Amino acid sequence: MNPGSKQIALAVGAVIIFIAGLMWGIHMVRPDQGVSVAESNARSSTASTSGHSESFNESGDKRRTQKTKQTLSENPLQERILSDLRAAMAMPKATGTTSLLKALEETTKLPLTQDLLDDMRGIVDEGEINSSHFVLSLMEQREEKSSVDLLLHAASHRDPDVADRALFALEAVAGTVFKNREEAATWAATWKPDPERAKLFAPHQEPEEEAAATAHPRIPGPRSVTPKNPERNPE
Amino acid sequence: MNIKSIITTAALAILISPAIAGVQTYQGSTRWSTTLFTPSISTMAATSSYTTYYIFETSGGNVVDALRIDAWTTTFGRFYYIDESFSADYSYFGPFGNDVAGGMESDDVSAILPFRGKLRYGILDSFSLYRAVDYYTRNGNVDISTITGSARLNTYFSGNISLNRAANEVLDYLESRGFYEY
Numbered sequence: 001m002n003p004g005s006k007q008i009a010l011a012v013g014a015v016i017i018f019i020a021g022l023m024w025g026i027h028m029v030r031p032d033q034g035v036s037v038a039e040s041n042a043r044s045s046t047a048s049t050s051g052h053s054e055s056f057n058e059s060g061d062k063r064r065t066q067k068t069k070q071t072l073s074e075n076p077l078q079e080r081i082l083s084d085l086r087a088a089m090a091m092p093k094a095t096g097t098t099s100l101l102k103a104l105e106e107t108t109k110l111p112l113t114q115d116l117l118d119d120m121r122g123i124v125d126e127g128e129i130n131s132s133h134f135v136l137s138l139m140e141q142r143e144e145k146s147s148v149d150l151l152l153h154a155a156s157h158r159d160p161d162v163a164d165r166a167l168f169a170l171e172a173v174a175g176t177v178f179k180n181r182e183e184a185a186t187w188a189a190t191w192k193p194d195p196e197r198a199k200l201f202a203p204h205q206e207p208e209e210e211a212a213a214t215a216h217p218r219i220p221g222p223r224s225v226t227p228k229n230p231e232r233n234p235e
Numbered sequence: 236m237n238i239k240s241i242i243t244t245a246a247l248a249i250l251i252s253p254a255i256a257g258v259q260t261y262q263g264s265t266r267w268s269t270t271l272f273t274p275s276i277s278t279m280a281a282t283s284s285y286t287t288y289y290i291f292e293t294s295g296g297n298v299v300d301a302l303r304i305d306a307w308t309t310t311f312g313r314f315y316y317i318d319e320s321f322s323a324d325y326s327y328f329g330p331f332g333n334d335v336a337g338g339m340e341s342d343d344v345s346a347i348l349p350f351r352g353k354l355r356y357g358i359l360d361s362f363s364l365y366r367a368v369d370y371y372t373r374n375g376n377v378d379i380s381t382i383t384g385s386a387r388l389n390t391y392f393s394g395n396i397s398l399n400r401a402a403n404e405v406l407d408y409l410e411s412r413g414f415y416e417y
Contacts, residue, residue: 101282105266105381129310130282137264137284141363141385161308164412168286168306172262177391177408196353200363201385 081106085119093128100131104138112142121150127159136162140169143198148173152188155181258401259358259393261289263386265305270378283307288405289386291323292398298323300398303341304405306414314417315409317402318342327354335359348382361387
């Protein structure tokens with residue numbers, strides 16, 4: 001074969017290989033996901049045969065699942081309180097308010113997670129007077145950015161009773177009086193929780209134990225106040 | 236800066252110092268759980284939340300008078316209640332005496348309600364009222380099972396003024412928002 005024929009044969013061979021490769025590629029790619037079957041097969045075969053049996057994503061998912069299960073199982077108190085709260089929320093208003101208020105008081109033992117915040121917001125948005133005011137009281141006592149955000153959200157509630165109660169709560173946190181919701185919003189935009197207050201208003205600790213641990217009996221306090229009308233408070 | 240201006244500055248600082256402010260007003264939320272029962276007939280649990288104003292009149296660092304005003308909303312209207320029998324007693328704890336712990340007595344409630352607070356610039360800045368099991372001594376049909384709450388210093392109603400003036404300012408404010416005496 002002369003050199004010219006050799007070059008032509010090589011070029012034709014290269015074109016055939018290219019076309020074959022192109023056809024194989026089109027056949028093996030799933031149009032819906034853009035992931036090759038070969039890659040998918042490689043994943044599954046690796047998963048079934050290899051000692052390192054999971055791809056990165058799968059192992060990540062498994063880790064997340066395990067972590068979630070672990071978190072729930074490690075926090076049975078949180079699980080129980082949230083479960084009770086949601087059960088009370090699902091009850092009819094006529095019979096469920098007392099259970100709901102009781103369940104809400106229990107939430108003071110928990111940190112303000114997004115799940116809990118979503119439940120609180122749902123109760124406020126619904127606007128039943130007793131439970132929504134109770135939630136606003138609980139949110140006021142939390143010294144957190146997210147609880148103040150929820151109060152600000154409630155301050156524009158359609159029901160003026162809820163909106164005004166939320167404004168009271170914002171005023172309590174701010175330690176002053178606001179003319180309207182906009183003034184409260186301006187304050188809230190720059191407000192940051194005071195760590196000392198946040199600690200004070202954190203979910204309930206055992207006050208007696210802590211007071212005993214830090215007691216400083218040599219520093220005197222103010223004397224007690226004599227009731228103005230003692231006969232109203234007989235012993 | 237000459238001596239005269241130093242003395243003037245010092246005098247002004249003393250005049251505006253919160254340490255000599257006559258009245259501190261605290262605003263916060265309280266929640267009361269009660270059980271209402273009539274023997275052999277019915278039992279009902281009730282839980283209420285209030286916006287509460289605690290007003291302390293002080294002299295020389297001592298509380299000489301105090302008042303509590305509760306405000307709340309029902310489906311029937313907005314109300315406030317003035318507790319003139321309210322009293323408080325507290326002591327300083329912790330490093331540098333910056334923590335405060337004490338008790339409060341409310342109208343008709345026989346037991347002490349414990350609270351814990353923080354000092355700032357020498358005055359009580361905020362406090363948290365801890366859960367207390369309590370009861371009404373005058374009414375056998377009402378049992379208060381829990382009282383909790385918190386409050387922070389509200390500078391708007393505080394200052395070198397009398398307790399009556401601070402109370403009237405709180406009441407004017409509440410009435411401007413549609414509250415009436417219960």
